[in-house]
Amino acid sequence: MERLDSIGRAYDGCVQFQQLQYFVAVAETRHFTRAAETVHVAQPSLSQQIKALERELGSDLFRRARGNITLTDAGEALLPLARRILADADTARHEVQEVAQLRSGRVRLGATPSLCTGLLPDVLRAFHDRYPGVRLLVEEGGSHDLVRQLARGALDLALVVLPLPTPSPALTTVELLREDLVVVSSPDAPRPGRGRRAVRIADLEGERLVMFRHGYDLRELTVAACRAEGFEPEFAVEGGEMDAVLGFVRAGLGVAVVPRMVAARSGHGLRVTPLARPGLHRAIALAHRSDVAPPRAARELQRMLLER
Numbered sequence: 001m002e003r004l005d006s007i008g009r010a011y012d013g014c015v016q017f018q019q020l021q022y023f024v025a026v027a028e029t030r031h032f033t034r035a036a037e038t039v040h041v042a043q044p045s046l047s048q049q050i051k052a053l054e055r056e057l058g059s060d061l062f063r064r065a066r067g068n069i070t071l072t073d074a075g076e077a078l079l080p081l082a083r084r085i086l087a088d089a090d091t092a093r094h095e096v097q098e099v100a101q102l103r104s105g106r107v108r109l110g111a112t113p114s115l116c117t118g119l120l121p122d123v124l125r126a127f128h129d130r131y132p133g134v135r136l137l138v139e140e141g142g143s144h145d146l147v148r149q150l151a152r153g154a155l156d157l158a159l160v161v162l163p164l165p166t167p168s169p170a171l172t173t174v175e176l177l178r179e180d181l182v183v184v185s186s187p188d189a190p191r192p193g194r195g196r197r198a199v200r201i202a203d204l205e206g207e208r209l210v211m212f213r214h215g216y217d218l219r220e221l222t223v224a225a226c227r228a229e230g231f232e233p234e235f236a237v238e239g240g241e242m243d244a245v246l247g248f249v250r251a252g253l254g255v256a257v258v259p260r261m262v263a264a265r266s267g268h269g270l271r272v273t274p275l276a277r278p279g280l281h282r283a284i285a286l287a288h289r290s291d292v293a294p295p296r297a298a299r300e301l302q303r304m305l306l307e308r
Contacts, residue, residue, distance in 0.1 A: 017089065019053040020082040022046050023061060027079050030069045097296075105297035106135040110146040110158035112217060113242040115284065118261030119159070119177075123308055127301050134297045140241075142215045147171065150289055156298035159305075161217040162283040173285040176305060180260045181221070181280040183273045186252040191273065198276035202229045208236035208254035210245050217282070222257045225280055246270065 025035035026046070036043040054061050061075035071079065111120055116138065124136055139149065143160040150158050151170060162175065183199050185192050193203035204226060211233070212219040219238075226233040236254035242262065249256050250269040257280065263272045286305055288294050294302065 016049075016053075017085075019049050019056075020085055022049050023053055023075075023078065024082050024086060026050060026062065026069065027071060027075065027082075032069070102131050102297055102300065103133045105133075105295060106137060107295070107298045107301050108137045108139065108154065108156045109298075109301065110139040110141060110149055110155045110160075112142060112146070112159065112161060113140045114218060114259050114262050115159045116140055117242050118259055118265055119284070121265075123301075123305055127304055131297065131300065143217055144215060147287070150287060153289070153292070156288065156294045157302055158287045160285055160287050162285050164287075170290055171287050172290045173287045174306065176284045176286050178281050178283050181218075181257050181275060181282065182260050182263050183255055183275060184246070184249050184258055184263050184270045185255040185273065186250055187269070187271045189252050189255075189271075191271070192255050193273070196273075196276075198274050200276045201225045201280070202231075204233065204255070204257075205229070205231040206234070209233050210240070210248045210254040210256040211235045211238035212245055213239045213241065216241075218257065218259075221280065221282060 021039055022035065022041070025038045026032060029035045029038060032047055032050075033043050036046040039046065050061065057074065057078070059074035060072050061078060063070045063072055109120075120138070124138075127134070128136065139146070139155060141149070143164060146155065146158040146160055147164055147168060149155045151168065159176070160173070162173065164171075164173070183192050183204075192207055193199035196203065209222070211222070223233055237248055240248060242258070245256050245258070246262075246266050248254070257275075259282070260272075260274075263270065286302060288298075288302070293299070
């Protein structure tokens with residue numbers, strides 16, 4: 001107990017944090033040269049710091065014999081204390097960094113264009129109001145592109161449409177919501193589906209569709225539904241992003257199948273007609289890499305999206 005007390009008093013005085021790092025490295029490797037490599041310092045410098053630590057504590061910490069480094073009784077007493085001090089310092093550093101990330105960090109979020117239009121504005125506004133110092137970097141793209149960006153570390157989180165085009169065990173996905181799709185048309189054009197209050201997919205045969213570009217999740221979903229009803233959809237114009245497609249529909253070029261949330265936010269100048277049961281739906285998931293925890297700011301945005 002007296003030796004532990006003297007170690008504690010010495011640490012309160014002149015023992016340096018770096019010396020404890022060097023001491024633990026030698027204790028764990030039982031070799032001065034390998035310990036120096038572990039902490040990225042020249043071996044003579046490490047040896048000098050260990051000797052200085054021993055002088056401060058007034059006791060040898062190692063028995064040095066050629067090819068055999070062992071701990072003395074004093075070294076055995078110091079080792080658990082030194083490990084705890086280093087662990088506490090690492091925890092403190094991590095906690096400070098976590099707090100700092102919520103003051104001045106960044107979140108790299110990927111989302112499909114329809115989700116950028118429908119789901120994200122309200123959530124991002126709430127997040128920005130709570131954490132005004134965090135930069136929000138939003139990348140629009142199809143689910144396939146977003147999955148690739150996540151895999152190479154270019155994004156922290158991504159909102160994707162399930163099922164993923166290429167399932168990846170390296171990603172963790174949590175379903176966020178299921179969304180109905182609806183048919184939008186110009187109020188000046190005839191009602192789709194011969195004026196029915198709810199349109200069947202089969203009623204889209206003969207309708208001229210305004211279609212998204214290749215690689216767009218909604219394009220693939222709509223075309224697959226039409227083919228399942230035994231017909232190939234007819235395109236009035238194709239190749240647009242969400243805003244362009246809605247603009248073409250408003251101009252009366254044709255009808256489009258879009259998420260209900262997008263139609264609700266962009267309803268001015270659009271007629272919205274639901275799809276008859278069973279209708280069309282899509283599942284939206286929040287994805288991140290399985291092997292790397294998202295930064296604190298990204299985890300906070302993730303929490304807000306899951307609790308919305």
